[in-house]
Amino acid sequence: MGLVELAKIAGVSVSTASRALSNHPRVARGTRERIVALAQEHGFRLNQTASALRKQRTGVIGVVVPLGHEVDQALSDPFFMGLLGGLADALTKRGYDLFLSRVVPQGPRWLDDVIASGRVDGIILIGQSDQLEAIERVATSYERMVVWGAARLGSNQITVGTDNVTGGELAAQHLLRRGCRRLAFLGNPEAPEFADRYTGFHTAIAAASGVTETVVPIHLTMEDAYREMEAYLAANPAPDGILAASDVIAMSAMRALAGRGLRVPEDVAVIGYDDILLAGYTSPALTTIRQDVVYGANLLVDLLLARIAGQNVGSVAMLPELIVRDSA
Amino acid sequence: MGLVELAKIAGVSVSTASRALSNHPRVARGTRERIVALAQEHGFRLNQTASALRKQRTGVIGVVVPLGHEVDQALSDPFFMGLLGGLADALTKRGYDLFLSRVVPQGPRWLDDVIASGRVDGIILIGQSDQLEAIERVATSYERMVVWGAARLGSNQITVGTDNVTGGELAAQHLLRRGCRRLAFLGNPEAPEFADRYTGFHTAIAAASGVTETVVPIHLTMEDAYREMEAYLAANPAPDGILAASDVIAMSAMRALAGRGLRVPEDVAVIGYDDILLAGYTSPALTTIRQDVVYGANLLVDLLLARIAGQNVGSVAMLPELIVRDSA
DNA sequence: CACGATACTGTCAGCGCTGACAGAACAAAA
DNA sequence: TTTTGTTCTGTCAGCGCTGACAGTATCGTG
Numbered sequence: 165m166g167l168v169e170l171a172k173i174a175g176v177s178v179s180t181a182s183r184a185l186s187n188h189p190r191v192a193r194g195t196r197e198r199i200v201a202l203a204q205e206h207g208f209r210l211n212q213t214a215s216a217l218r219k220q221r222t223g224v225i226g227v228v229v230p231l232g233h234e235v236d237q238a239l240s241d242p243f244f245m246g247l248l249g250g251l252a253d254a255l256t257k258r259g260y261d262l263f264l265s266r267v268v269p270q271g272p273r274w275l276d277d278v279i280a281s282g283r284v285d286g287i288i289l290i291g292q293s294d295q296l297e298a299i300e301r302v303a304t305s306y307e308r309m310v311v312w313g314a315a316r317l318g319s320n321q322i323t324v325g326t327d328n329v330t331g332g333e334l335a336a337q338h339l340l341r342r343g344c345r346r347l348a349f350l351g352n353p354e355a356p357e358f359a360d361r362y363t364g365f366h367t368a369i370a371a372a373s374g375v376t377e378t379v380v381p382i383h384l385t386m387e388d389a390y391r392e393m394e395a396y397l398a399a400n401p402a403p404d405g406i407l408a409a410s411d412v413i414a415m416s417a418m419r420a421l422a423g424r425g426l427r428v429p430e431d432v433a434v435i436g437y438d439d440i441l442l443a444g445y446t447s448p449a450l451t452t453i454r455q456d457v458v459y460g461a462n463l464l465v466d467l468l469l470a471r472i473a474g475q476n477v478g479s480v481a482m483l484p485e486l487i488v489r490d491s492a
Numbered sequence: 493m494g495l496v497e498l499a500k501i502a503g504v505s506v507s508t509a510s511r512a513l514s515n516h517p518r519v520a521r522g523t524r525e526r527i528v529a530l531a532q533e534h535g536f537r538l539n540q541t542a543s544a545l546r547k548q549r550t551g552v553i554g555v556v557v558p559l560g561h562e563v564d565q566a567l568s569d570p571f572f573m574g575l576l577g578g579l580a581d582a583l584t585k586r587g588y589d590l591f592l593s594r595v596v597p598q599g600p601r602w603l604d605d606v607i608a609s610g611r612v613d614g615i616i617l618i619g620q621s622d623q624l625e626a627i628e629r630v631a632t633s634y635e636r637m638v639v640w641g642a643a644r645l646g647s648n649q650i651t652v653g654t655d656n657v658t659g660g661e662l663a664a665q666h667l668l669r670r671g672c673r674r675l676a677f678l679g680n681p682e683a684p685e686f687a688d689r690y691t692g693f694h695t696a697i698a699a700a701s702g703v704t705e706t707v708v709p710i711h712l713t714m715e716d717a718y719r720e721m722e723a724y725l726a727a728n729p730a731p732d733g734i735l736a737a738s739d740v741i742a743m744s745a746m747r748a749l750a751g752r753g754l755r756v757p758e759d760v761a762v763i764g765y766d767d768i769l770l771a772g773y774t775s776p777a778l779t780t781i782r783q784d785v786v787y788g789a790n791l792l793v794d795l796l797l798a799r800i801a802g803q804n805v806g807s808v809a810m811l812p813e814l815i816v817r818d819s820a
Numbered sequence: 821c822a823c824g825a826t827a828c829t830g831t832c833a834g835c836g837c838t839g840a841c842a843g844a845a846c847a848a849a850a
Numbered sequence: 851t852t853t854t855g856t857t858c859t860g861t862c863a864g865c866g867c868t869g870a871c872a873g874t875a876t877c878g879t880g
Contacts, residue, residue, distance in 0.1 A: 166866060177830045182868060192828060207601075209608035213545045214866035217835050222541065224591075224611075242770070245573040252594045261611070263552075264590045266580040273535075280537035282836085283552075283589070386769055415773045422775060441714055442570070445743045447750060447775050494836060505860045510838060520858060542836035545865050610866085 170208050174199050185210060225255055225468065226263045226284035228275070230293040241384065242440040243410060243457070244290055247312065250461025251288060258465060260285075269295050275302045279309075286468050288312070292356050310468045312460065314356040315479040322471065323479045324463045328357050331453040331484035332364025335407040335435045338451070338486055340368070342433050344405025345375050350393065350417055351409020352381045358409045361437060365407050378403065382413055389416035397424050404432055405492070411436035411443050411452055418446065418491065433492035448490035455484060498536050502527050513538060553583055553796065554591045554612035556603070558621040569712065570768040571738060571785070572618055575640060578789025579616060586793060588613075597623050603630045607637075614796050616640070620684050638796045640788065642684040643807040650799065651807045652791045656685050659781040659812035660692025663735040663763045666779070666814055668696070670761055672733025673703050678721065678745055679737020680709045686737045689765060693735050706731065710741055717744035725752050732760055733820070739764035739771050739780055746774065746819065761820035776818035783812060 171181040176195065183191045184199035202208075216222040227248065248264075255262050263284050267274050275298060278287060286308035292299060296316070303309060303320040315323045339347055347369060353359045362379065369377050378400075382392045389412065397420055408414035414436030418428055428434050428448055436443060439454035463480055470477045499509040504523065511519045512527035530536075544550040555576065576592075583590050591612050595602050603626060606615060614636035620627060624644075631637060631648040643651045667675055675697060681687045690707065697705050706728075710720045717740065725748055736742035742764030746756050756762050756776055764771060767782035791808055798805045 167868095168866080178866090179831080179868070180829055183829090186868085188869095190828065195828085207604060207608065209605060209610075211545075211608075211610040211866050213541055213550065213610045214835090215868075217539075217541045217545050217837090217865090218867045218869090220835070227592075242570060242573070245570070245576075248573075249594075252592060256594060262592045262594075264555075264580060264592045266577075266584060266590075276535060277537060280535065280539075282537075282539035282541045386773060390773075415770065419773050419775070419777075442743065442770055445714060445718075445747050446773070447747070449747075495838095496836080506836090507838070507861080508859055511859090514838085516839095518858065523858085539836050542865090543838075545835090545867090546837045546839090548865070 165206060165208050166211070167208075170199070170203060170206065173206070174202050222283060222285050223259065224261045224263050224284050225465075226265055226278050226287045227251055227290060228265045228267055228278055228287055229290045230274070230295050231266065231268050241410075241412060242442065243412075243438040243455070246440060246457040247290060247461055250458045251464065253458075254462045254465040258469060260465075269293070269298065272298050272301070275299065279306055286310075286472050288464050288468060294354060296356060308468065308472050310464050310471065312464060314360050315481055316356070319479075321479070322467055322477060323481075324460055324467060325357065325481060326453075326455045326460075326484040327481040328360030328484070329364035329367075331437065331455075332361040332366070332407065333368040334364075334484065334486045335361075335437075335453055336365045336368035338435065338488070338492060339405035339407070339433055340372050340375065342405065342429075342492065344403075344433055346401070346403045347375060347377045347405045347407070348403035349377070349379045349407050349409070350382045350389075350413050351379075352383065353379065354381075361407070361409060382409075382417075384410060384412060386412055386416050389413045390420055393417045393420035394423065397421070397426075402426055402432055406432060406434045408434065408436050411438045411440045411450060414450055414452070414491070415442075415446055418448075418450075429490065429492050435492045439487055443487075444489060446491075451489045451492040452487050453484045454487045456482060493534060493536050494539070495536075498527070498531060498534065501534070502530050550611060550613050551587065552589045552591050552612050553793075554593055554606050554615045555579055555618060556593045556595055556606055556615055557618045558602070558623050559594065559596050569738075569740060570770065571740075571766040571783070574768060574785040575618060575789055578786045579618075579792065581786075582790045582793040586797060588793075597621070597626065600626050600629070603627065607634055614638075614800050616792050616796055622682055624684060636796065636800050638792050638799065640792060642688050643809055644684070649807070650795055650805060651809075652788055652795060653685065653809060654781075654783045654788075654812040655809040656688030656812070657692035657695075659765065659783075660689040660694070660735065661696040662692075662812065662814045663689075663765075663781055664693045664696035666763065666816070666820065667733035667735070667761055668700050668703065670733065670757075670820065672731075672761055674729070674731045675703060675705045675733045675735070676731035677705070677707045677735050677737070678710045678717075678741050679707075680711065681707065682709075689735070689737060710737075710745075712738060712740060714740055714744050717741045718748055721745045721748035722751065725749070725754075730754055730760055734760060734762045736762065736764050739766045739768045739778060742778055742780070742819070743770075743774055746776075746778075757818065757820050763820045767815055771815075772817060774819075779817045779820040780815050781812045782815045784810060 171178045184196040289311040292313040311321045311323045313325050349362050351358045353362045380396050382389050436450045436452035439452045443450040443452050467477050499506045512524040617639040620641040639649045639651045641651050677690050679686045681690045708724050710717050764778045764780035767780045771778040771780050795805050
């Protein structure tokens with residue numbers, strides 16, 4: 165049933181019906197109430213597609229997850245999922261709907277497709293993957309976008325994220341304080357976020373003496389991470405202190421360590437990153453660097469809506485927090 | 493830039509341009525190629541909103557997650573997330589986009605809103621929550637919907653899910669085989685899926701003699717589950733065999749058990765449900781009843797698209813599988 | 821009573837696209 | 851040459867809704 169029909173039943177013009185349903189002030193109280201009641205009674209709802217076309221505003225925000233190197237990851241990664249949940253809440257609270265797009269970047273135009281489709285009023289990018297330049301190019305001309313990830317000097321991207329350098333430092337300092345001397349960073353430093361985490365980790369270690377450091381470029385999915393860590397341990401002496409680029413990697417590493425009879429934290433101290441929901445429920449409970457996804461999600465939404473409203477906003481880096489549990 | 497403008501540049505009529513871009517056969521090869529090239533060059537993309545309004549087809553499927561009793565759960569629940577990831581893949585593969593809606597059912601019309609909005613071509617409901625009747629009412633008149641959950645005799649809902657009764661049986665049998673005698677089911681049997689799992693569990697136990705059985709109506713979120721299990725153990729003698737209604741509950745329970753110095757599986761055998769990604773990475777690794785989310789997601793999408801195409805399809809129950817790891 | 825102000829309601833164009841229909845151009849057949 | 855068929859292209863209405871503008875009714879004021 166369309167608005168025309170509803171208007172006919174109510175005995176008013178279409179536009180009066182439209183006004184009544186959208187709480188326009190220039191419609192008589194009684195008329196409005198009558199029309200609203202009729203709409204209710206007949207189960208009438210505005211066609212959002214038509215409304216969007218006419219108003220040039222969809223009320224929908226696109227949440228885009230680019231899957232660069234890690235095709236399998238992302239949508240099953242607990243951290244992204246947590247963020248997505250937070251976004252769903254934050255958007256709903258502000259009256260927006262959520263359009264989810266899981267993109268495997270092919271060619272340089274993967275983002276433009278979403279934008280020019282006219283389906284969304286704005287875009288929240290979850291993670292930069294290996295697409296920094298592509299994103300940057302779009303960011304220079306398209307304002308209605310915010311990104312979860314690492315801030316870069318001179319970039320046009322508005323980003324929200326934790327200060328990954330500090331996060332890496334916090335972890336290194338904690339490991340050094342525990343007396344670890346052979347440290348390892350588990351993760352692929354090609355992703356901007358991980359690069360920063362490693363930078364902080366590396367810097368803090370460089371200040372200490374008599375400490376060695378390796379990077380094991382491990383992938384993000386559980387099985388890959390486990391297999392790669394297993395292989396690494398088979399070929400190399402075990403480190404005594406680990407910073408994993410994510411909690412998922414940390415959990416896989418702990419399993420691999422256990423498989424080799426190494427105790428956590430006695431033989432190897434392990435620190436994760438993210439503080440996903442399950443981090444407190446592993447055994448030993450995972451010590452980790454916390455990123456507040458709920459706060460981050462709200463921030464992303466706030467900044468995006470501000471940009472859409474034409475305001476000028478800047479990137480935000482939240483402070484990460486070391487959560488000490490049992491693994492380090 | 494709109495189609496009108498593109499057509500002008502190409503020196504053809506709008507509808508020829510439209511036809512060229514949608515690969516309509518009745519446009520000359522050369523014309524099509526020229527227009528496609530121009531579109532590429534100018535970064536033109538069809539406005540999907542307008543196209544949807546005109547064609548009365550959006551190319552979007554709504555994935556709706558009703559949050560009945562468990563408001564916090566769902567979008568952070570690893571099982572649902574896994575399913576969502578699978579759906580995102582399956583839909584993308586078939587050329588559909590995904591509209592994510594996280595609904596707290598208020599009043600009986602929460603589903604109608606999504607349907608009548610005209611934003612989606614069909615709906616995939618993830619989980620029935622406590623909304624069986626509301627869903628059933630919609631299902632009688634609205635065909636373009638499929639549901640992840642429990643099948644019910646005489647229902648109009650097309651459901652995809654695992655055979656939860658069998659799953660419960662598998663778990664009970666395994667626990668009995670291990671010699672467990674004081675069994676517990678952890679979960680709230682108000683949700684249809686959990687009710688079935690309990691039914692299978694209960695039935696299998698009833699056949700054995702000298703075995704006691706309790707139900708602890710534990711919630712789905714990690715913290716709640718942990719707290720409630722903790723409280724239960726403080727007030728009651730510990731069971732020696734547990735079936736948790738989900739892996740998340742099982743993990744919380746294992747932590748609570750460890751907190752009381754109870755060993756898994758020596759003192760208490762624990763079986764989870766779902767086989768989430770992390771299940772193999774707890775310690776001890778979680779024995780669980782596996783639901784294949786990727787297959788399930790593909791099935792949901794296939795059935796929905798078949799229904800949209802007007803075909804007649806039936807509900808599907810997949811067989812669950814007992815995955816024996818270390819916890820039982 | 822005339823006049824303007826106030827309060828509401830209706831008319832109509834058009835958001836950007838698609839497809840039924842009609843028309844044009846050209847080749848082959850009569 | 852005309853006719854018929856084939857192949858392509860253009861015209862036009864309209865998907866369901868909104869809002870600028872114009873119109874009508876009612877009321878208060880001089």
